[in-house]
Amino acid sequence: MGSGTWLQLLLTLGALWGIGARETQLGILGEPTLLQIPRKFQECTEEFGEATWKKTMEGSQKKTILLKISGGNVTEYKRERMRFHRGNFSLEILNTSRDDERLYEYSISKGPEEELWQIQLQVFEPVADPNIQILHRELSNGSCSLSLLCTSERGDEVSYSWDSWDNRTRGICSGNGRVLNVSYSLWNDSIRCVCTARNRVSSRDVAFDSSQCGSEQRGVPGVRTELLVPLVALGVIVIIIVAIVTVRATHSAKCCQVPSQVTPIGATSATIYAQVQKPKGTVPNAAPVSCTTIYAAATGPPLATDGAPRSPAASPTPRGHPQDTTTVYASVTLPVA
Known part of the structure; x- marks a missing residue:
């Protein structure tokens, strides 16, 4: 059997062994995901000191190296997105995204042989509160x-x-x-x-x-409990507003009422201030006269026999427009003797 045949057989057995050494791991979108290897692989890594973390798309031949261990030295190629844990050789994805849903491989070099551990990562978005x-x-x-x-x-x-x-x-x-x-x-x-x-x-x-479900009537939608208190408060506010408006309207109506004693249309009312002065000189056989101020209230013409006001002929007053009250100041002087 030639060397090519042995090589083909070795690759086939390696592929079959790799399929048997694969696990599926679930990751949560937006949260950290820790990729771990079995205890056996940890011991082999400590013994040989040569290992590599890789990732690839399912069915793809192109692989990306994420981390390499050689002679106790560690080289990280995705430090901004991943963290390596030296204690158990695990790899942590800091913020899991949809693009991280890949096939990950951890391989150990044992001289001419290589052992492989595969992890198929599936990323899920968690459910929200229903x-x-x-x-x-x-x-x-x-x-x-x-x-x-x-x-x-x-x-x-x-x-x-x-x-x-x-x-x-x-x-x-x-x-x-x-x-x-x-x-x-x-x-x-x-x-x-x-x-x-x-x-x-x-x-x-x-x-x-x-x-x-309560005791609602058939076909009538119910009022939710959390809406009942606001509805009651709104009803109380409306009742208070209506009561205030009613009280103000009643008060305004009382203030605007016309007095029961109305001056007839066309009648005039005036107050006359008259000053009577004492005449110069001496009036014989007359008692001394002192200066007197007379306050007299003058009104319009007297009522007729039928009770209607009698308008003066000289100055008629238009119908429907009552004449305003006027104050008249009159100075009366007695004749000089």
Whole structure:
């Protein structure tokens, strides 16, 4: 058997051995991922001191060297993204990305032989906290029938399952998939269905409280509990505003009322200040006269016999425009003797 045949046989056995020495590891998107080797490979690395970390795409012949160990010296080619742990020769990816989903190889040189350990890395985005929505609700004969939808906004290969909060009602909420159809009596207020969203790297759950069905009428959507307090507060504010507006309107109406005693249209009202002075000289057979101020209120013409005001002919007053009140100052002087 020639040397070429031996070489081909050695490569074939190495390939078969390499397939048997492969493992699958899961990485979480955005988090560190630690690539480890078995204890046997750690001992061989300490004994021979020659090893290499590489990565390649599945089915590709091109490989990228990430780290090389030779004679106790370590050379790192991706220090900004990876960290080497000398204690167990593991390689840590600091911030796992989609591009890190590759086939990684750790090879040990044992003279003319080489031992290989392969790690197939699969990267998953973790699931986010799920939400439960009510697709359909129906009340009938004291029972509530619901159709619930459970969804998670993020995550790779997410699966959904339903279960009860406790063992007493396990059969009511059991199911798989996003949608759950459940029916229960309104008198039973202890039903809590739990939806779990999971994938291969994470799991999150959320509970649905059966009291949300409440005592609502059929076909009428219910008011959520968290909205009840704001609605009540808004109603109180509206009532207070209406009461304030009503009180102000009543007060304004009272202030603007016309007095019950109205001066007839066309009548005039005036106040006359008259000063009567003492005459110069002496008036015989007259008692001394002192200066007197007379205040007299003058009004319009007297009423007629039928009660209507009598307008002066000289200065008629237009109908509908009452004459304003006027103050007249008159000086009256007695004749000089």
